[in-house]
Amino acid sequence: MSLRPSTSPKRLSPLIAAGLIVFAGIASLLAQLFVFPGNAVDADWQRAAAHVVEAVEADDVVRVHPSWTEAPMPYLQTIGNQLNRLHHPLAEDIQGVERIWIISETDRLAEALARIPFDTAKAQLERFDTITVALVEVPASTQFPFALHEHLDQAIVTRGSGKKQEKCTNWDAQKREWQCAKRDRWLYVGESVRELDNDPRTCIYAHALPNQRVLRIEFPEVPLYETLRIRAGLDLRGARNARATQIDYRIYVDDKLLTSESIAKAASPWTAHDIDTTERTGESVRLAVEVQAEAVHGRFFCFNGWSF
Structure with a gap:
């Protein structure tokens, strides 16, 4: 009986499949870190967050986009109770809210605005290079008595x-x-x-x-x-x-x-x-x-x- 490892395609196929899975996982991780976030810079998150923290009022909420990112959270600790992290908020979820602040990767701002359940055409924008802050006034018509x-x-x-x-x-x-x-x-x-x-x-x-x-x-x-x-x-x-x-x-x-x-x-x-x-x-x-x-x-x- 030979002790040499088999190099037949049949025996190698499981190893090849496992290798592809590992490669795909690494590629996915790298994509989330460097591609999907639009190469957002930490310093830009910090500047944008500081702008919001300074201007936010008691009846405002703050959203971060993409919703899964934790990058700006260390800079938003003082207003943590005003964070709105719903993926798809409804009008019913923003009752009693005067304004919505959105801190978004600049390349994803359109996605972030599209998740707001009313027209955001009049949003006020402030850009911090790779990060943009949008301020949206909540219309009275979305406040239910x-x-x-x-x-x-x-x-x-x-x-x-x-x-x-x-x-x-x-x-x-x-x-x-x-x-x-x-x-x-x-x-x-x-x-x-x-x-x-x-x-x-x-x-x-x-x-x-x-x-x-x-x-x-x-x-x-x-x-x-x-x-x-x-x-x-x-x-x-x-x-x-x-x-x-x-x-x-x-x-x-x-x-x-x-x-x-x-x-x-x-x-x-x-x-x-x-x-x-x-x-x-x-x-x-x-x-x-x-x-x-x-x-x-x-x-x-x-x-x-x-x-x-």
Whole structure:
């Protein structure tokens, strides 16, 4: 038997494939470090960050593009609580914001502006060579006068139906959550921030109940303007639960079923349901959301609503 290593194509092919994988990994890393970031210079990040830190105001938020870069973070520590790192922010995510500062690689500025959920044609630009700072005024039309999570304390929360219906009466003002009968780590209704559609969103957490019982959250008085928007979804952590099943939810307006939807067991959407309420502007409606699931493992359901 020969002890010489085989050089046949059949035996070498796994080694060649492994070598290509290693080469591809190194090439990808080098591309992220030197090609994709547009050769951004650290000193430019520092100058741009200093400009923003000096001028930012209390009702502003700051975005960095690309969102995955950590390059300017050491220079933004004093305003860390004003950083907005959502990949794709929605109008609902910038409520109460006056201005948006964007610190972007100059070559990627168009990408950064395209992620803002309104027209940015009038953005004020300040260039620091490889880095550009854009200042965008948030239009008043994107500020919504009513949000469900802000009025959660006024909600009526019930579990079950018929004679077995249970009303939740324990409101924790500090935690902003409803507890039923006894405190439970998972089975409560409360204001939260959950990862929905790959971004953290402010929402009303409402975990599905065991034994397919119905959980109902009703808001007795929701003022109407031109549009009533309800968003609903499943937290990404729950979507990854291997024992999960689909979850069902229903939305009612004045006890009339608006829509009945299902979320697949491994999905994490943040689906919008818009209602044209122009003809009822100035009125108020009763709004209710019901949630139910066959199995409750990881059914971290969340929803929110805005009237504008």
